[in-house]
Every structure is written in C-alpha cells, then in structure tokens.
Amino acid sequence: xxxxxxxxxxxxxxxxxxxxxxxxxxxxxxxxxxxxxxxxxxxxxxxxxxxxxxxxxxxxxxxxxxxxxxxxxxxxxxxxxxxxxxxxxxxxxxxxxxxxxxxxxxxxxxxxxxxxxxxx
Numbered sequence: 556x557x558x559x560x561x562x563x564x565x566x567x568x569x570x571x572x573x574x575x576x577x578x579x580x581x582x583x584x585x586x587x588x589x590x591x592x593x594x595x596x597x598x599x600x601x602x603x604x605x606x607x608x609x610x611x612x613x614x615x616x617x618x619x620x621x622x623x624x625x626x627x628x629x630x631x632x633x634x635x636x637x638x639x640x641x642x643x644x645x646x647x648x649x650x651x652x653x654x655x656x657x658x659x660x661x662x663x664x665x666x667x668x669x670x671x672x673x674x675x
Contacts, residue, residue: 556623556631557605566598567607567621567628575620577613 559567569584570576578596582589599619602608607628610617641648653663 556628557607558632558635559602559605559607559628562598563602563605563607566595566602567623567625570602570608570619570621571625575618577616577618581619 565585566581569581573580573584578592578599581595581599582592585595599608599610603610603619607621607623608619609622610619637643637645637648641651652658
C-alpha cells in the first residue's frame with residue numbers, strides 16, 4: 556500500500572468520516588483557510604489513481620468513497636513507523652513513548668488491562 560502525503564491523508568480522514576461525498580462536502584470539513592475547489596478535486600483524483608478512492612456519478616458531479624479501510628491504512632502506517640524507527644520492535648516503541656511522555660506505571664498498567672480485555 557502506498558503512503559499518503561499530508562494533504563492526501565487529510566482528505567482521506569474526511570472521506571473515512573463521511574463515507575461518501577462530493578468535493579464540496581470535503582471542503583466544508585476542512586478548517587479555515589479553506590483550500591480551492593480545484594486543489595481538493597486534484598487531491599481526490601490522485602487518491603483515485605493510487606487506488607484509495609473511487610467514485611460514482613451523481614447528476615453532473617461525482618460522489619467519492621474510500622476503497623481502503625482506515626484501520627488497514629493505520630496498521631500499515633504503524634508497521635512502517637515501527638520498522639523504520641524502532642527496528643521492528645513494538646517493545647522499543649512503547650519504551651520510547653513511555654520515556655518521552657513521562658508515562659506513569661499506573662498508565663502503563665491501564666494500557667495492559669485494555670489489551671487483556673481485548674484478548675478475551
């Protein structure tokens with residue numbers, strides 16, 4: 556799966572949220588300053604060419620929808636992060652974030668309880 560640019564990922568986040576929409580609806584979701592219609596339209600077409608988005612005709616326009624699930628893209632992105640910066644070790648990554656974010660033992664235990672709950 557290809558990586559997305561920051562702008563492409565921002566559009567994908569909106570498409571994942573709205574599920575199916577036109578370019579105008581995407582622009583409505585973008586914070587100020589709003590990008591130009593042509594800019595968003597170009598990003599959506601790039602996402603189509605990358606296989607992330609497809610469209611269906613609606614009147615004179617198009618409704619766009621994601622082809623890739625958010626969870627699939629998230630998993631791929633996290634795996635790439637772990638492989639690229641933590642030698643493929645989730646343990647090293649968690650340790651790094653614990654140290655950098657001054658995570659307490661209580662917070663770590665809470666995370667472990669959530670993981671155990673999800674395993675059941």
